[in-house]
Amino acid sequence: MTFTLQQALIPVDQGYTTVDVRVVGDTITAISPSLEVVGTVVNCENKLLLPGFFNAHTHSPEMWQRGVIPPLPLELWLAELYDFAPLEVEKVYLSALGTAVETLLSGGTSVVDHLVLIPGQEIETIAATIQAYQAVGIRAFVAPLIWDQSLISGIPSGENQAENSIPGRSAQEILQMLEEAINKFHKPEAGVYILTAPTGIQLCSDELFVGCGELSDRYNLCRHSHLLETKAQQLLAQEKYGCSAVEHLNRIGYLSSRTSLAHCVHLTDDDIKILAETQSTVVHNPLSNLRLGSGIAPILKYRQAGVNVSFGCDGASSNDSQDLLEAIKIGSILHNVTDLDYQHWITPRQAVEMASLGGAKGLNLGEQLGSLTVGKKADLVLYDLTNLSLLPRTDPIGLLMLGRPTQVVDSVWVDGKRVVENGRVSTINVDDLKQELFAKSEWVTNRKSKTVSEFEAHYRSVMGLS
Amino acid sequence: MTFTLQQALIPVDQGYTTVDVRVVGDTITAISPSLEVVGTVVNCENKLLLPGFFNAHTHSPEMWQRGVIPPLPLELWLAELYDFAPLEVEKVYLSALGTAVETLLSGGTSVVDHLVLIPGQEIETIAATIQAYQAVGIRAFVAPLIWDQSLISGIPSGENQAENSIPGRSAQEILQMLEEAINKFHKPEAGVYILTAPTGIQLCSDELFVGCGELSDRYNLCRHSHLLETKAQQLLAQEKYGCSAVEHLNRIGYLSSRTSLAHCVHLTDDDIKILAETQSTVVHNPLSNLRLGSGIAPILKYRQAGVNVSFGCDGASSNDSQDLLEAIKIGSILHNVTDLDYQHWITPRQAVEMASLGGAKGLNLGEQLGSLTVGKKADLVLYDLTNLSLLPRTDPIGLLMLGRPTQVVDSVWVDGKRVVENGRVSTINVDDLKQELFAKSEWVTNRKSKTVSEFEAHYRSVMGLS
Numbered sequence: 001m002t003f004t005l006q007q008a009l010i011p012v013d014q015g016y017t018t019v020d021v022r023v024v025g026d027t028i029t030a031i032s033p034s035l036e037v038v039g040t041v042v043n044c045e046n047k048l049l050l051p052g053f054f055n056a057h058t059h060s061p062e063m064w065q066r067g068v069i070p071p072l073p074l075e076l077w078l079a080e081l082y083d084f085a086p087l088e089v090e091k092v093y094l095s096a097l098g099t100a101v102e103t104l105l106s107g108g109t110s111v112v113d114h115l116v117l118i119p120g121q122e123i124e125t126i127a128a129t130i131q132a133y134q135a136v137g138i139r140a141f142v143a144p145l146i147w148d149q150s151l152i153s154g155i156p157s158g159e160n161q162a163e164n165s166i167p168g169r170s171a172q173e174i175l176q177m178l179e180e181a182i183n184k185f186h187k188p189e190a191g192v193y194i195l196t197a198p199t200g201i202q203l204c205s206d207e208l209f210v211g212c213g214e215l216s217d218r219y220n221l222c223r224h225s226h227l228l229e230t231k232a233q234q235l236l237a238q239e240k241y242g243c244s245a246v247e248h249l250n251r252i253g254y255l256s257s258r259t260s261l262a263h264c265v266h267l268t269d270d271d272i273k274i275l276a277e278t279q280s281t282v283v284h285n286p287l288s289n290l291r292l293g294s295g296i297a298p299i300l301k302y303r304q305a306g307v308n309v310s311f312g313c314d315g316a317s318s319n320d321s322q323d324l325l326e327a328i329k330i331g332s333i334l335h336n337v338t339d340l341d342y343q344h345w346i347t348p349r350q351a352v353e354m355a356s357l358g359g360a361k362g363l364n365l366g367e368q369l370g371s372l373t374v375g376k377k378a379d380l381v382l383y384d385l386t387n388l389s390l391l392p393r394t395d396p397i398g399l400l401m402l403g404r405p406t407q408v409v410d411s412v413w414v415d416g417k418r419v420v421e422n423g424r425v426s427t428i429n430v431d432d433l434k435q436e437l438f439a440k441s442e443w444v445t446n447r448k449s450k451t452v453s454e455f456e457a458h459y460r461s462v463m464g465l466s
Numbered sequence: 467m468t469f470t471l472q473q474a475l476i477p478v479d480q481g482y483t484t485v486d487v488r489v490v491g492d493t494i495t496a497i498s499p500s501l502e503v504v505g506t507v508v509n510c511e512n513k514l515l516l517p518g519f520f521n522a523h524t525h526s527p528e529m530w531q532r533g534v535i536p537p538l539p540l541e542l543w544l545a546e547l548y549d550f551a552p553l554e555v556e557k558v559y560l561s562a563l564g565t566a567v568e569t570l571l572s573g574g575t576s577v578v579d580h581l582v583l584i585p586g587q588e589i590e591t592i593a594a595t596i597q598a599y600q601a602v603g604i605r606a607f608v609a610p611l612i613w614d615q616s617l618i619s620g621i622p623s624g625e626n627q628a629e630n631s632i633p634g635r636s637a638q639e640i641l642q643m644l645e646e647a648i649n650k651f652h653k654p655e656a657g658v659y660i661l662t663a664p665t666g667i668q669l670c671s672d673e674l675f676v677g678c679g680e681l682s683d684r685y686n687l688c689r690h691s692h693l694l695e696t697k698a699q700q701l702l703a704q705e706k707y708g709c710s711a712v713e714h715l716n717r718i719g720y721l722s723s724r725t726s727l728a729h730c731v732h733l734t735d736d737d738i739k740i741l742a743e744t745q746s747t748v749v750h751n752p753l754s755n756l757r758l759g760s761g762i763a764p765i766l767k768y769r770q771a772g773v774n775v776s777f778g779c780d781g782a783s784s785n786d787s788q789d790l791l792e793a794i795k796i797g798s799i800l801h802n803v804t805d806l807d808y809q810h811w812i813t814p815r816q817a818v819e820m821a822s823l824g825g826a827k828g829l830n831l832g833e834q835l836g837s838l839t840v841g842k843k844a845d846l847v848l849y850d851l852t853n854l855s856l857l858p859r860t861d862p863i864g865l866l867m868l869g870r871p872t873q874v875v876d877s878v879w880v881d882g883k884r885v886v887e888n889g890r891v892s893t894i895n896v897d898d899l900k901q902e903l904f905a906k907s908e909w910v911t912n913r914k915s916k917t918v919s920e921f922e923a924h925y926r927s928v929m930g931l932s
Contacts, residue, residue: 067860067869071811071813337759340931403533
């Protein structure tokens with residue numbers, strides 16, 4: 001497939017210019033003020049062209065519970081989430097479709113799905129999710145979410161506790177499943193990447209982390225994990241290891257330039273130095289961090305220390321959306337209240353770079369993706385600058401990053417293939433998807449989480465809540 | 467005009483029920499599981515009916531500069547804003563149309579426009595704005611933004627400073643203009659309300675505040691003002707008055723149950739007590755407070771102290787949008803990081819009440835507006851629950867408040883008149899508006915604010931920035 005984008009507005013230095021862009025196959029082959037037309041012509045008048053963004057951390061099956069979990073901190077929220085997690089592969093397929101559609105229509109061309117697996121149907125869950133992402137045509141980074149300790153062990157006990165293993169789910173069994181998934185599904189040339197992804201220090205043994213590191217080395221995979229999302233996890237790390245979680249993960253070799261870490265809310269300055277030295281990436285999920293009361297990640301400090309930062313929506317029941325533009329906006333402006341000196345604040349152009357090149361670097365693909373550069377893959381998004389939410393005309397990137405753009409994505413290409421056209425996803429029937437999501441759900445008036453009621457008194461006591 | 471909404475989902479206690487709603491003229495006259503049809507029938511199947519929300523603080527002409535002011539704190543941002551403020555009445559008309567449309571399409575039926583006036587054309591500015599709001603059909607609270615001291619006096623000097631008056635704009639001249647506007651435009655029965663609205667202690671003399679209080683009493687008007695938006699204003703109040711701004715405003719009699727105060731970021735516990743005692747309302751503008759780095763207003767403390775709180779978008783160049791659902795979402799979840807105890811966090815249902823009844827109370831209209839109650843005015847919004855962003859079905863209000871709903875507003879009635887139908891504004895031609903906004907603007911690549919460069923060194927020095 002060859003096509004020429006004609007007269008697209010693109011950012012240069014401090015301003016903008018209008019260019020033609022040629023794409024041959026999956027690659028950007030030329031960018032110039034005026035190009036001879038080759039292949040299909042796409043008129044880009046009054047449209048802004050940017051590299052596709054990365055939804056660098058989410059959990060697609062959470063879409064089934066968006067809007068319904070009450071205001072709770074992560075540890076209790078998680079208890080409720082797991083009580084009502086979808087257990088049908090077909091549902092997982094549908095929520096992956098929904099996640100992909102919402103990501104594409106808010107500027108994302110890649111999704112990192114830290115995928116919660118249906119117990120006993122782990123491989124089927126992964127297969128269905130990948131099938132959905134391929135149907136929509138989004139670049140898919142699937143990170144099967146694994147852990148080998150019981151949920152209660154993720155809450156500090158107030159005293160050192162023995163690790164709680166789960167009968168029948170040893171680290172070795174889980175790693176075998178993961179290796180099977182890698183062999184079956186990891187196909188970068190087809191836009192499908194498997195990541196190793198233990199959920200985090202709160203529920204994983206060292207054996208699981210080390211095993212994931214070995215698989216990552218053996219198969220050249222990126223590594224993913226949650227890291228220090230909450231105050232409780234910070235306490236827990238001290239209980240478990242007698243040091244910070246970052247020090248521990250560094251000691252056991254999980255941190256690297258291929259490692260991306262979701263949240264990173266409660267890190268010390270020493271921890272930040274370790275992230276910089278190991279070239280790890282922080283994935284910032286601002287909406288989830290607010291919704292769960294986790295805190296404000298020290299993103300300006302990360303940037304000053306040279307740590308790469310990208311953005312994620314996080315799962316749709318801790319956000320409760322998959323609108324990437326919203327996550328980028330809030331993830332940019334939120335930090336202005338943490339530093340009086342506005343010269344450190346994230347500019348709209350810096351936000352674009354974090355969301356695109358930052359995302360690519362965090363997945364070890366900075367050479368192939370994340371910018372409008374000849375030779376890079378054609379993961380492109382075209383924004384309609386005549387939409388009311390982007391008017392009157394001022395600074396296009398400022399409007400996009402700081403405003404609340406709705407329905408502004410005109411076209412999206414992933415790997416050179418067009419997947420959104422005239423504001424509509426062209427690869428699947430979204431009306432059908434809506435009907436299926438509607439039919440397979442019901443309005444919830446009251447539901448009670450058994451696990452929350454079991455955990456709550458202990459949580460309040462450990463966290464010093466009266 | 468009489469109509470019957472059939473089978474709308476509405477919230478009751480902890481759950482939902484389906485009802486018919488009858489509207490006669492401007493009033494809700496019956497709500498019941500099943501009503502005899504009177505007048506036009508509106509099918510509300512799979513739709514959620516809520517009272518209209520209040521966009522309780524904005525500045526409509528700022529729409530002309532949205533997306534373009536760089537990351538700056540309020541005092542410098544304001545300098546740039548004023549350097550490039552629109553000076554044509556026609557532009558003010560268009561941005562009021564835009565503000566009304568975006569507010570309606572995000573659940574708002576009322577807008578409080580703290581209206582920046584074109585110097586020398588103050589009455590014309592107000593007239594054009596009201597004309598726009600009446601054309602769209604939104605309930606309009608127009609609060610002409612007045613001040614009588616020069617812009618530089620809004621920045622603390624580091625020492626006590628004399629008040630800087632502006633030649634030719636005495637408090638008395640301004641108050642005369644305001645009284646003329648009141649006599650010309652204040653028509654509550656037509657949905658147009660004038661408020662007294664000195665911009666704030668940073669740029670206003672006591673004479674101006676006291677004069678506004680007198681006009682408010684004489685004409686039974688609500689009162690509005692900015693209050694302690696920034697750290698700099700907190701310093702300035704101590705310089706000017708030797709006490710907090712709240713103490714001072716209370717002493718000169720500006721606080722009352724008809725007074726709504728935008729921002730309220732930097733208040734002490736004693737200040738909060740004064741707001742509670744005077745029954746003043748806080749208008750929370752979370753996005754603007756983040757964007758300008760002003761801080762996080764202590765909203766949970768206000769609620770615990772019994773202070774009424776509503777939500778505003780603030781002007782579109784400090785947000786940079788007029789999406790009320792976004793402001794409500796962020797204004798709800800933002801505070802979860804300020805209090806470890808999740809039992810204090812704002813629930814989605816509480817957010818709805820703040821945005822509707824809270825807004826009405828802040829404008830002394832709690833008896834007439836703000837809830838689905840027989841006898842109240844029919845300011846109603848109907849949300850389409852089959853929109854992808856509200857699927858799968860879970861808790862409708864949770865989805866609406868915590869998600870990122872786009873294009874979900876199906877219908878809006880203000881004062882019993884339908885102004886949005888099938889997701890489209892029916893009173894004006896929005897395509898024409900888009901074309902005019904496009905034609906009257908241009909993409910900005912570089913602009914330099916003269917006043918920012920004049921103020922910046924002084925600001926940095928006073929604020930202790932190296």
